[in-house]
Amino acid sequence: MTKPMKIRSLTGRAAAPMPNGLSARQYPLGLSLLLIAPLFLLLGFGFIYPVGRLLGQSFFAPELGLDNYRRLLETSLYLRVLIRTITVAFVVMSASLAIGYPVALAMARLRRDLSSLVMACVLLPLWTSALVRSYAWIVILQRRGLVNDVLSGLGLISEPLKLLYTEGAVILAMTHVLVPFMILPIYGALRAIPPDLVQAARNLGADRVNVFIRILLPLSLPGVFAGCLMTFILALGFYVTPALVGGPSSLLMATLIGQQTTETLDWGFAGALSTVLLLVTLLIVILFRKVLSHSRGISNVA
Amino acid sequence: MKGEAVTLEQIDKNFAKTAVVRNVSIAVQAGEFLSLLGPSGSGKTTLLMMIAGFETPNRGRISVGARDITFEAPNKRDVGMVFQKYALFPHMTVAQNIAFPLRMRRFGKAEISDRVDAMLATVQLEGFADRLPLQLSGGQQQRVALARALVAEPPVLLMDEPLSALDKKLRETLQIEIKRIQKNLAVTVVYVTHDQEEALTMSDRIAVMADGELMQIGAPTDLYHRPTNAFVAGFIGKMNFLDGEYLGQDGGEAVIRLTETATLKCPVSTVPAAAGQRLTIAIRPEDVAVRQCDGFSPQCVRGRIEAALFVGAAYVILVAIEGHSGKVLEARFAATGGSQPFVPGDTVDVIFEPHALKLFASQQRQAA
Numbered sequence: 004m005t006k007p008m009k010i011r012s013l014t015g016r017a018a019a020p021m022p023n024g025l026s027a028r029q030y031p032l033g034l035s036l037l038l039i040a041p042l043f044l045l046l047g048f049g050f051i052y053p054v055g056r057l058l059g060q061s062f063f064a065p066e067l068g069l070d071n072y073r074r075l076l077e078t079s080l081y082l083r084v085l086i087r088t089i090t091v092a093f094v095v096m097s098a099s100l101a102i103g104y105p106v107a108l109a110m111a112r113l114r115r116d117l118s119s120l121v122m123a124c125v126l127l128p129l130w131t132s133a134l135v136r137s138y139a140w141i142v143i144l145q146r147r148g149l150v151n152d153v154l155s156g157l158g159l160i161s162e163p164l165k166l167l168y169t170e171g172a173v174i175l176a177m178t179h180v181l182v183p184f185m186i187l188p189i190y191g192a193l194r195a196i197p198p199d200l201v202q203a204a205r206n207l208g209a210d211r212v213n214v215f216i217r218i219l220l221p222l223s224l225p226g227v228f229a230g231c232l233m234t235f236i237l238a239l240g241f242y243v244t245p246a247l248v249g250g251p252s253s254l255l256m257a258t259l260i261g262q263q264t265t266e267t268l269d270w271g272f273a274g275a276l277s278t279v280l281l282l283v284t285l286l287i288v289i290l291f292r293k294v295l296s297h298s299r300g301i302s303n304v305a
Numbered sequence: 306m307k308g309e310a311v312t313l314e315q316i317d318k319n320f321a322k323t324a325v326v327r328n329v330s331i332a333v334q335a336g337e338f339l340s341l342l343g344p345s346g347s348g349k350t351t352l353l354m355m356i357a358g359f360e361t362p363n364r365g366r367i368s369v370g371a372r373d374i375t376f377e378a379p380n381k382r383d384v385g386m387v388f389q390k391y392a393l394f395p396h397m398t399v400a401q402n403i404a405f406p407l408r409m410r411r412f413g414k415a416e417i418s419d420r421v422d423a424m425l426a427t428v429q430l431e432g433f434a435d436r437l438p439l440q441l442s443g444g445q446q447q448r449v450a451l452a453r454a455l456v457a458e459p460p461v462l463l464m465d466e467p468l469s470a471l472d473k474k475l476r477e478t479l480q481i482e483i484k485r486i487q488k489n490l491a492v493t494v495v496y497v498t499h500d501q502e503e504a505l506t507m508s509d510r511i512a513v514m515a516d517g518e519l520m521q522i523g524a525p526t527d528l529y530h531r532p533t534n535a536f537v538a539g540f541i542g543k544m545n546f547l548d549g550e551y552l553g554q555d556g557g558e559a560v561i562r563l564t565e566t567a568t569l570k571c572p573v574s575t576v577p578a579a580a581g582q583r584l585t586i587a588i589r590p591e592d593v594a595v596r597q598c599d600g601f602s603p604q605c606v607r608g609r610i611e612a613a614l615f616v617g618a619a620y621v622i623l624v625a626i627e628g629h630s631g632k633v634l635e636a637r638f639a640a641t642g643g644s645q646p647f648v649p650g651d652t653v654d655v656i657f658e659p660h661a662l663k664l665f666a667s668q669q670r671q672a673a
């Protein structure tokens with residue numbers, strides 16, 4: 004009772020020198036700009052400028068025109084790579100969701116000390132570089148690697164399977180690298196659900212399954228969308244892992260762009276590939292946002 | 306719907322070896338409005354959580370009607386609950402929130418919509434069916450929570466400080482409304498509150514808790530006029546406590562020495578102390594009479610006015626008793642026109658009305 008009154012009188016006093024219509028909850032524009040400036044500078048020099056140049060080159064190198072794009076669209080190999088990239092990203096996203104959601108759920112429901120432990124396990128791989136983790140998969144999947152050794156040791160196979168340099172290997176390794184990006188936002192969303200709500204649902208007659216379907220799942224959707232978006236976009240542009248554990252039959256866009264810039268030095272075509280990848284990414288982001296804004300009330304929760 | 310009795314028998318609850326509820330037995334009658342009142346940490350919420358099924362007691366039995374629900378799953382108990390922070394589902398509309406318990410019980414579409422409409426009318430929220438909880442004020446959210454808890458017609462309703470987040474005006478409106486709905490539906494209510502005024506006005510009976518123990522249970526007037534221990538005496542309403550020495554009985558009256566020169570008589574035969582022992586004398590401020598000093602009168606002690614206050618409907622004066630080491634004594638009397646008749650520094654006679662005195666063992670726990 005006394006508390007809101009105090010707050011009201013405080014803001015009442017502060018209201019005098021404030022310009023019309025400005026809320027005390029917002030910083031003045033100048034201050035906001037100052038706070039954001041470093042980010043904008045970094046974005047400008049580190050991203051907009053070089054990416055703009057790369058994209059620009061797709062129209063100018065080697066000469067003015069849409070030749071680079073014609074070549075991309077007319078070569079079925081490049082289209083196949085594009086479609087494969089999107090498919091792989093989608094599969095990686097789905098696999099991360101399938102693996103990540105239960106982990107996030109368990110973490111959100113565990114005692115605090117246990118949940119910190121699981122959190123550490125989730126984050127541990129992020130402390131090592133993607134390169135190291137990809138090499139780890141090579142060790143496991145190669146012809147005389149762990150998996151083949153165990154399988155032949157058990158007598159299940161007579162000669163080593165080809166596991167490495169396949170699309171399956173790429174998906175497995177990428178999922179491994181990206182699953183924390185799925186777990187963290189879902190965990191955050193689940194953790195933010197007040198325990199009261201679960202108790203209320205139980206009290207009103209919901210069993211555990213209904214609590215999950217009607218309360219936890221819908222309220223964690225913002226986290227699911229964030230996780231899906233993040234893993235999907237990261238997977239679209241993933242370079243290191245596919246380059247190491249993938250083979251020619253599982254070539255992805257990022258690797259293709261890498262080849263153009265480092266091996267063939269065809270900057271124009273690299274630019275065209277990048278433009279297409281960027282457009283696909285933007286399209287996906289827009290699609291995600293559409294879905295998100297359609298699920299009513301969800302944006303109010305997170 | 307008809308309310309059902311709730312019976313708690315010898316409930317113990319420990320959290321990591323600390324006893325939070327100790328040997329509590331309460332029999333709530335069908336259709337009764339019972340409040341749990343007590344200081345913070347006294348175990349009120351814990352008791353409610355055990356009735357709702359979110360905690361299980363370490364010992365004892367809980368039943369609703371003839372059903373033993375001690376270890377029943379929370380969703381099978383049919384015990385409604387209103388949470389302190391409402392706990393409305395933010396992604397569902399008001400109507401969907403209220404329909405939730407009905408859907409869980411697989412009611413038909415038509416019946417659900419009828420019942421939700423009826424419940425919206427009961428809590429006076431017609432026209433709010435399609436709003437989301439975030440688009441409602443605190444009071445409206447509380448009504449939705451109440452409607453949702455009652456729509457499936459549970460025989461028992463639990464409320465944990467349901468009004469504590471609202472301002473005083475709204476709280477009073479909702480108190481009356483909750484009471485009206487409870488009467489109409491004849492539902493048994495167990496109501497937790499910090500606010501003793503709220504408990505006194507709403508309850509049929511009040512159970513006072515302290516440190517996980519039940520101190521006393523009774524009608525509001527019982528607790529106010531006939532507290533059985535010093536804690537309840539001090540917790541419900543204002544009370545002066547004075548230290549004294551029990552001298553013995555004299556013609557059916559207890560004689561107590563308050564100071565070197567003053568003794569009091571109190572018409573009780575059962576005294577919580579043996580002759581020669583110390584005890585605690587309790588008297589409410591409104592039962593203390595103060596008069597300009599005019600020499601000797603019975604039941605009278607000499608004192609000096611420390612402060613004289615005007616608090617609207619009453620005058621309050623604080624008196625230091627001569628020769629007594631305890632706290633100052635508070636006296637309170639109706640302000641009927643004129644001005645404050647006492648001035649700080651005055652020497653006065655303080656008169657203890659014998660029938661207003663209560664005696665408690667001196668080592669008893671007192672409310673802070």
Ligand SMILES: Nc1ncnc2c1ncn2[C@@H]1O[C@H](COP(=O)(O)OP(=O)(O)OP(=O)(O)O)[C@@H](O)[C@H]1O
Pocket residue numbers: 320321325343344345346347348349350351352499
């Ligand atoms: N989950 C828990 N684990 C450990 N201790 C707990 C737990 N819940 C409550 N307690 C302890 O039990 C005691 C009683 O708590 P409870 O919440 O029942 O008090 P309360 O009477 O409802 O208090 P308040 O009026 O502040 O809500 C407190 O000392 C509290 O610290």
Ligand SMILES: [Mg+2]
Pocket residue numbers: 349350351465
């Ligand atoms: Mg409580």
